[in-house]
Amino acid sequence: MTSQPVAAYPARDQYAKPLLVALLSGCGVALALGLYAKLHHPTKYALDVAGFSSPLYAKAWLTTAAVVFAIVQLITGARLTRQAAAPAWMATVHRWSGRIAILLTVPVIIHCIYALGFGTYSARVIAHSVLGCIFYGAFVTKMLCLVRRDAMPKWVLPVMGGVVFVSLVALWATSALWLFATKGVHS
Amino acid sequence: MTRLGPLITLGSVLALAVVFLLANTQAGKPGSAAASVTTAPTTTAPTTTSAPLHALYAGRSSGNQVTVAIAINGHKVAADLNAGQASEVSLQGSVNGSNFTLTSHSGPAMTGSISGQDMFGTVTGFLGQSFPFSAAQAVVEAVYTGRSSGNQVTLAVATDGDKAAAYVCNGKTIEAWLQGSVNGNQVSLTGTKGANLTGSLSGLDMFGTVTASAGLSFPFSAELSPRPAGVFQARIAVNGLATRIGWAVLPDGTQLGVAVAGTTKYPAPPLDLSNDSFTLGGASFTAAAVAGNETVVSP
Numbered sequence: 001m002t003s004q005p006v007a008a009y010p011a012r013d014q015y016a017k018p019l020l021v022a023l024l025s026g027c028g029v030a031l032a033l034g035l036y037a038k039l040h041h042p043t044k045y046a047l048d049v050a051g052f053s054s055p056l057y058a059k060a061w062l063t064t065a066a067v068v069f070a071i072v073q074l075i076t077g078a079r080l081t082r083q084a085a086a087p088a089w090m091a092t093v094h095r096w097s098g099r100i101a102i103l104l105t106v107p108v109i110i111h112c113i114y115a116l117g118f119g120t121y122s123a124r125v126i127a128h129s130v131l132g133c134i135f136y137g138a139f140v141t142k143m144l145c146l147v148r149r150d151a152m153p154k155w156v157l158p159v160m161g162g163v164v165f166v167s168l169v170a171l172w173a174t175s176a177l178w179l180f181a182t183k184g185v186h187s
Numbered sequence: 188m189t190r191l192g193p194l195i196t197l198g199s200v201l202a203l204a205v206v207f208l209l210a211n212t213q214a215g216k217p218g219s220a221a222a223s224v225t226t227a228p229t230t231t232a233p234t235t236t237s238a239p240l241h242a243l244y245a246g247r248s249s250g251n252q253v254t255v256a257i258a259i260n261g262h263k264v265a266a267d268l269n270a271g272q273a274s275e276v277s278l279q280g281s282v283n284g285s286n287f288t289l290t291s292h293s294g295p296a297m298t299g300s301i302s303g304q305d306m307f308g309t310v311t312g313f314l315g316q317s318f319p320f321s322a323a324q325a326v327v328e329a330v331y332t333g334r335s336s337g338n339q340v341t342l343a344v345a346t347d348g349d350k351a352a353a354y355v356c357n358g359k360t361i362e363a364w365l366q367g368s369v370n371g372n373q374v375s376l377t378g379t380k381g382a383n384l385t386g387s388l389s390g391l392d393m394f395g396t397v398t399a400s401a402g403l404s405f406p407f408s409a410e411l412s413p414r415p416a417g418v419f420q421a422r423i424a425v426n427g428l429a430t431r432i433g434w435a436v437l438p439d440g441t442q443l444g445v446a447v448a449g450t451t452k453y454p455a456p457p458l459d460l461s462n463d464s465f466t467l468g469g470a471s472f473t474a475a476a477v478a479g480n481e482t483v484v485s486p
Contacts, residue, residue, distance in 0.1 A: 095192065095196075098196070099196050099199070102196070102200055103199070103200065103203055106200060106203045106204050106207060107207055109204070110204055110207040110208055110211060111211075114208060114211050115211075121262045122262065139200075140197065142193075143193040143194070143196055143197045144193070144197075146190060146192070146193035147189055147190050147191075147193050147194060148189065148190075149190060
């Protein structure tokens with residue numbers, strides 16, 4: 001009798017506006033990235049990350065590392081969502097693994113859109129290009145949802161986190177996994 | 188309640204992205220400080236995904252046995268191997284990232300990779316031999332020649348970078364000069380009186396539709412052609428009449444041309460391809476090969 005559904009599901013007018021702002025911002029970021037990648041003339045080169053045989057492998061390993069952190073994200077995120085009494089360190093792990101994961105992808109995306117651009121020459125490349133835009137759009141949306149976390153319904157964060165996770169894994173599968181499968185696993 | 192943590196995360200992602208973008212922009216400038224630091228930029232195309240949309244490469248095998256011509260178009264690639272003495276092979280294949288593979292019906296195959304302006308690779312099974320080759324991106328000065336599908340007209344298209352000039356005729360009464368551009372793999376030219384040509388480049392070939400004059404449209408195919416193929420023209424005075432003559436010359440020396448003097452059209456005299464000369468009305472004249480960037484249609 002003590003628990004009211006209102007507690008779990010905040011009033012719509014309480015979260016509608018911030019949620020809409022978050023979603024539209026995410027869409028805007030995805031669109032802007034896509035347009036920039038498409039319109040910017042690819043330079044074909046970019047800064048190398050030292051220690052790898054080629055920029056491609058550097059990107060593949062950075063993305064792979066990001067996916068590893070993303071799996072940590074998935075595990076801790078699921079615990080945080082399901083259990084109200086999750087230990088405090090779990091939230092910290094979730095936050096920091098996420099920060100590290102997203103920062104690892106930054107050099108990769110800069111190389112992607114600066115040096116290569118929005119590619120359309122094969123199904124894999126189209127999927128990868130679109131997913132890249134979706135990933136950063138979803139990330140921005142999730143961050144903005146977190147800003148007003150208390151106002152959001154409970155489903156918002158798992159859904160947005162899920163989109164970010166799935167798009168990152170799909171990005172990895174259409175790039176790093178493809179590279180490892182076709183050119184071998186090495187540094 | 189507003190939380191700042193996520194905004195700080197967003198901000199740091201943005202800041203890192205800006206730093207990387209600026210670093211790349213600096214590295215891109217030759218001779219800049221950033222270009223000489225240890226994280227050297229890959230000045231040529233990285234071994235990454237995109238090959239040039241449309242480019243021609245020319246080169247030879249390391250032992251100089253064969254000449255190699257390779258045309259890249261999106262992720263399609265076509266090549267010609269030529270060892271002289273009629274031993275010429277055409278190959279077809281695809282580009283995957285910076286690597287390409289080509290095969291032919293008669294056996295020879297090629298593999299290689301593109302590195303910026305250069306390509307390196309191996310030819311296998313050509314006249315029983317395998318050998319490495321290298322080729323460099325050619326100035327995109329090229330001549331495509333061909334015929335309409337019903338052989339009504341012959342055409343020659345000269346390209347120079349993104350500019351194109353063409354001549355289409357039937358050797359008697361139909362003729363048109365065309366001027367236009369190459370944009371990626373799309374070729375588009377226009378002339379006077381409704382003449383135009385639209386085509387697309389695919390490997391070593393060009394396919395499209397040419398309209399010599401209003402109502403006279405033909406589908407055509409043309410292919411990248413070596414000398415003596417070309418567009419030739421001469422502007423001369425014959426018996427006091429300003430006359431313009433055009434020829435479309437195919438690689439085997441076959442030529443079709445039309446001379447136009449005012450409203451009169453008649454077959455062009457044969458062009459001596461050894462010195463581009465011809466005789467008309469008892470006098471000797473010289474024709475000139477037309478480059479893709481020349482003006483052939485008066486604006």
